[in-house]
Amino acid sequence: MNTLDSTLKGGVPHRTHTRHRRSAFSPARIGIYAFLLSAAVFFLLPLYVMLVTSVKPMSEIRLGNLLGWPMHFTLDAWSAAWQSACTGLDCNGIRVGFWNSVRIVVPSTVLSIAVGAVNGYALSFWRPRGAALLFGVLLVGAFIPVQVMVYPLVRVLASVHLFSSLPGIVLIHTMFGMPVMTLLFRNYYASIPQELFKAARIDGGSFWRIFFQLMLPMSTPIIVVALIMQVTNIWNDFILGLVFAGTKNLPMTVQLNNIINTTTGERLYNVNMAATILTSMVPLAVYFISGRWFVRGIASGAVKG
Numbered sequence: 391m392n393t394l395d396s397t398l399k400g401g402v403p404h405r406t407h408t409r410h411r412r413s414a415f416s417p418a419r420i421g422i423y424a425f426l427l428s429a430a431v432f433f434l435l436p437l438y439v440m441l442v443t444s445v446k447p448m449s450e451i452r453l454g455n456l457l458g459w460p461m462h463f464t465l466d467a468w469s470a471a472w473q474s475a476c477t478g479l480d481c482n483g484i485r486v487g488f489w490n491s492v493r494i495v496v497p498s499t500v501l502s503i504a505v506g507a508v509n510g511y512a513l514s515f516w517r518p519r520g521a522a523l524l525f526g527v528l529l530v531g532a533f534i535p536v537q538v539m540v541y542p543l544v545r546v547l548a549s550v551h552l553f554s555s556l557p558g559i560v561l562i563h564t565m566f567g568m569p570v571m572t573l574l575f576r577n578y579y580a581s582i583p584q585e586l587f588k589a590a591r592i593d594g595g596s597f598w599r600i601f602f603q604l605m606l607p608m609s610t611p612i613i614v615v616a617l618i619m620q621v622t623n624i625w626n627d628f629i630l631g632l633v634f635a636g637t638k639n640l641p642m643t644v645q646l647n648n649i650i651n652t653t654t655g656e657r658l659y660n661v662n663m664a665a666t667i668l669t670s671m672v673p674l675a676v677y678f679i680s681g682r683w684f685v686r687g688i689a690s691g692a693v694k695g
Contacts, residue, residue, distance in 0.1 A: 444468060444663040451659050467660035471668060475661055476652065477645040484665050487645030491625055491672075493556060494641055498563035499620040503613065505564065506571020511601050513572070514579035515587045525576065532569035540633055547634065554636030562634050563624050571616055578612040579605065618680055622673045642669045 439456060444467050446460045473483040480486070509528070513521050543562065544553060552558035582605075590600045631641035646669045650662045 440663045440667055444660050444667060446660055448656075448658060448660060467658070468664040468668070470658075471649070471661050471665035475649050475665060477640075477648040484642060484645050484649065484668055487640055487642035488668070490635070490639050491641040491643075494559055494563065494631070494635070494639065495621055495624045498560045498567065498624050499617065501560070501564040502567030502571050502620055503616045505568050506616065507575045507606070507609065507613075508601065509568070509572040510575025510577075510579050511605055512597075513576045514582075515584075515600075516597065525572075528569040528572050532573065536566065536629060540629070544633065553634065554639075556635075556639050559631060559635040559639060562630055563627070566630070567620055567623070570619070574612055574616055574619075575609070578609065582608065614680060618676055621676050625672050 442458070442460055443451060443456075445463050445465065447462055447464055447466070450461060471483060472485050474481055475483050477484065477487065512518065513525055518524075547553040547558050547561075552561065586604065587600065590604050595604070625641075626643060627641065628643045628647065631639075632644050635641060635644070646665055649665050
């Protein structure tokens with residue numbers, strides 16, 4: 391009525407704004423919280439079971455209370471998993487596999503990232519003849535199942551005396567990581583303005599000088615992304631380490647399988663859980679420590695192009 395009267399009198403109508411405050415317990419918000427809570431329980435419940443089982447003695451585990459808090463807290467299972475658990479015929483714990491995995495992961499990660507960075511840089515700026523074809527071949531290689539190439543690679547490495555050796559498994563991981571690393575770096579460099587590269591060429595910059603002095607300092611975000619991907623992928627690998635590493639260089643994942651699937655003696659569930667957590671600690675630490683840099687690297691151009 392007030393608005394109508396003011397209009398009839400020639401005045402300017404006054405619009406009344408009604409502010410609707412969002413309810414703290416709207417159906418949509420309740421649904422979101424319910425989904426997040428159920429997802430958290432789904433992912434955290436197995437981890438909780440593993441942790442509590444690893445600190446229980448076997449006498450308490452046999453009672454069958456899977457979710458119960460330990461009545462007698464002990465770290466003997468962790469000590470046994472690290473130092474004395476049998477991984478086949480050797481009973482030196484999973485620590486042997488840990489150091490084998492470190493020796494495999496470090497050079498494989500460095501080499502695959504270095505080769506991928508150079509390939510991506512060359513395909514983005516220098517564009518040699520047949521660059522598009524080469525990039526297509528690399529993409530195809532990134533999606534070929536590992537199992538298809540296992541036997542041919544075994545024959546090739548055996549012919550050059552690298553089968554069942556540390557250099558052999560490092561070479562295999564470098565080869566399998568190169569297509570994905572090339573794709574990441576190529577797309578990242580494609581988002582960099584061409585004017586920077588042209589200005590460096592006018593100043594007389596060579597292939598390697600431009601790469602080391604211009605492109606590489608700008609590549610920190612994508613290097614972090616590549617580092618996280620390669621460390622986690624190589625550390626979690628099982629099939630390549632089982633086939634190509636040899637008995638003296640078996641990674642942690644293969645030794646974990648030997649501990650859990652042993653058919654001799656009593657099945658020690660607390661030791662199995664402790665060994666599993668120890669094996670997964672490195673990827674978990676990488677994600678927790680550098681997860682935000684991973685997101686920044688993706689947002690900085692890792693998926694552009």
